[in-house]
Amino acid sequence: MEGEWHSYAPDGREVLVLRRGDGWLVRCGQSEVHSTNLDVALTKAIRAEVDVGGHAEELGYATWIRIAADTIDPDS
Numbered sequence: 001m002e003g004e005w006h007s008y009a010p011d012g013r014e015v016l017v018l019r020r021g022d023g024w025l026v027r028c029g030q031s032e033v034h035s036t037n038l039d040v041a042l043t044k045a046i047r048a049e050v051d052v053g054g055h056a057e058e059l060g061y062a063t064w065i066r067i068a069a070d071t072i073d074p075d076s
Helices: 038-049 052-059 061-072
Strands: 002-008 014-020 023-028 031-035
Touching (some): 023 038, 031 038, 038 061
Antiparallel strands (some): 002 014, 023 031
């Protein structure tokens, strides 16, 4: 399965998700992460660009990542 998905992180940064075979590529700002697990790729890409620890609860990153992953790949 191949595919592409665009959205914005809770802080407004553009997020691009590409499905390539069994893997995922997630771009967020200058960060680019490859993983076989979509949740991991989303989390690492977002965290690489911002201090998530200080703002995670306020911006709802964990919830956003779970909803995005479920939307992009309902089988995840």
